Amino acid sequence: MSTIEVAAERPYPVIIERGASERLGELAGDASRVAVLHPAVLAERAERLAADLGVPASLIEVPDAEAAKTRTVLARCWDRLAADGFTRSDLVVGLGGGATTDLAGFVAASWLRGVRLITIPTTVLGMVDAAVGGKTGINIAAGKNLVGAFWEPSGVLCDPALLDTLPRADLVAGLAEVIKCGLIADPEILDLIMDDPADAVRPDSARLTELITRGVAVKARVVSADLREATSEGTRVGRELLNYGHTLAHAIERVHEYRWRHGEAVAVGMVYAALLARRLRLADDALVDRHREVLAAVGLPTTGAGAGEWSGLRAAMALDKKARGAVLRFVLLDGLASACVVAGPDESALAAAYRELGGDA
Numbered sequence: 482m483s484t485i486e487v488a489a490e491r492p493y494p495v496i497i498e499r500g501a502s503e504r505l506g507e508l509a510g511d512a513s514r515v516a517v518l519h520p521a522v523l524a525e526r527a528e529r530l531a532a533d534l535g536v537p538a539s540l541i542e543v544p545d546a547e548a549a550k551t552r553t554v555l556a557r558c559w560d561r562l563a564a565d566g567f568t569r570s571d572l573v574v575g576l577g578g579g580a581t582t583d584l585a586g587f588v589a590a591s592w593l594r595g596v597r598l599i600t601i602p603t604t605v606l607g608m609v610d611a612a613v614g615g616k617t618g619i620n621i622a623a624g625k626n627l628v629g630a631f632w633e634p635s636g637v638l639c640d641p642a643l644l645d646t647l648p649r650a651d652l653v654a655g656l657a658e659v660i661k662c663g664l665i666a667d668p669e670i671l672d673l674i675m676d677d678p679a680d681a682v683r684p685d686s687a688r689l690t691e692l693i694t695r696g697v698a699v700k701a702r703v704v705s706a707d708l709r710e711a712t713s714e715g716t717r718v719g720r721e722l723l724n725y726g727h728t729l730a731h732a733i734e735r736v737h738e739y740r741w742r743h744g745e746a747v748a749v750g751m752v753y754a755a756l757l758a759r760r761l762r763l764a765d766d767a768l769v770d771r772h773r774e775v776l777a778a779v780g781l782p783t784t785g786a787g788a789g790e791w792s793g794l795r796a797a798m799a800l801d802k803k804a805r806g807a808v809l810r811f812v813l814l815d816g817l818a819s820a821c822v823v824a825g826p827d828e829s830a831l832a833a834a835y836r837e838l839g840g841d842a
């Protein structure tokens with residue numbers, strides 16, 4: 482078992498072990514009611530968790546994947562909490578992948594201006610990234626995660642046993658965020674994957690648990706130092722480091738109306754960032770190759786989003802949260818585990834890097 486503390490305003494544990502989801506009672510405190518938000522596929526698990534807690538429960542089934550992160554679903558959750566008399570002593574539990582925990586987190590942040598939240602991620606991506614660190618929110622027509630709040634959980638239960646039922650494509654997509662952690666902060670992650678990529682995508686492998694643990698360690702360290710993503714200055718990177726690859730990734734998701742998995746878009750977004758960094762003479766060929774080789778080894782995409790898309794993608798990137806006014810800011814690597822912020826790169830470099838990615842800017 483590993484427990485990693487996040488040194489937030491109120492520190493909380495991320496517990497990583499098989500069976501961790503059964504420890505909800507230890508973190509639930511004296512909640513007099515619990516609301517468990519979950520997708521249909523986890524309905525039985527949600528019922529069992531609530532029954533074990535032994536307090537009245539609101540089981541709130543939410544739509545699958547990105548369809549959960551909408552204002553309509555959010556409002557439906559508020560109405561249900563109101564109908565069930567949910568008060569400030571009560572607890573919201575997010576049980577599911579990143580889409581579910583992003584929504585559950587925002588429900589917890591907004592209900593009565595904030596109630597307690599525990600996340601139980603059931604995907605690799607959720608465990609290593611979405612359920613930890615307090616970014617919560619929903620999408621709107623204009624873009625990804627544009628409405629939300631920083632609201633930290635009081636505990637995170639990562640139970641690798643829950644991954645047994647996760648579709649392989651979703652497991653692989655989650656590895657993109659693990660690889661991100663390797664590229665930005667912990668290159669040992671990349672070696673662990675390259676030593677045996679097939680083992681890295683096996684839900685019950687010790688290697689995957691170690692990759693998740695290392696990813697959580699990176700995330701916990703970064704958010705502990707800069708919870709509100711407020712300390713980047715000049716070229717120095719704070720929490721924005723965790724946004725590596727996301728400038729293009731979120732644009733791809735938006736332009737393709739969320740039919741791409743987030744992790745797959747992040748994989749392509751990181752290759753794009755590496756190509757842009759090489760164009761700007763920050764990164765060398767070896768660094769670009771390292772991105773492609775590790776991502777491809779686990780079956781993640783490394784080429785362009787599609788034909789005729791550059792103008793739409795460029796427009797969507799303007800709403801990236803790292804942008805300031807009309808100036809885009811990119812997190813780029815000038816070496817493994819060595820990042821900087823580049824503000825306002827040339828439009829021609831942006832388009833050329835996209836062409837190199839296999840797109841047709």
Ligand SMILES: NC(=O)c1ccc[n+]([C@@H]2O[C@H](COP(=O)([O-])OP(=O)(O)OC[C@H]3O[C@@H](n4cnc5c(N)ncnc54)[C@H](O)[C@@H]3O)[C@@H](O)[C@H]2O)c1
Nearest residue numbers: 520546578579580603604606607610611616643646647743
């Ligand atoms: N808040 C953050 O810091 C943060 C970080 C990274 C990503 N995200 C967000 O997370 C989302 C992506 O999360 P994701 O990749 O987990 O996708 P997801 O939540 O859409 O889940 C992927 C699919 O797996 C299913 N599923 C989940 N757990 C399962 C299980 N144990 N068994 C069977 N099926 C299961 C889901 O129903 C869904 O169909 C995106 O919205 C992204 O923006 C947020």
Ligand SMILES: O=C(O)C(=O)C[C@@H](O)[C@H](O)[C@H](O)COP(=O)(O)O
Nearest residue numbers: 610614616625626720723724727802
């Ligand atoms: O935790 C962070 O900070 C991240 O940027 C992690 C990302 O993997 C994640 O996708 C996050 O939701 C993106 O945040 P956003 O602020 O760009 O919406």
Ligand SMILES: [Zn+2]
Nearest residue numbers: 658727743747
């Ligand atoms: Zn992400």
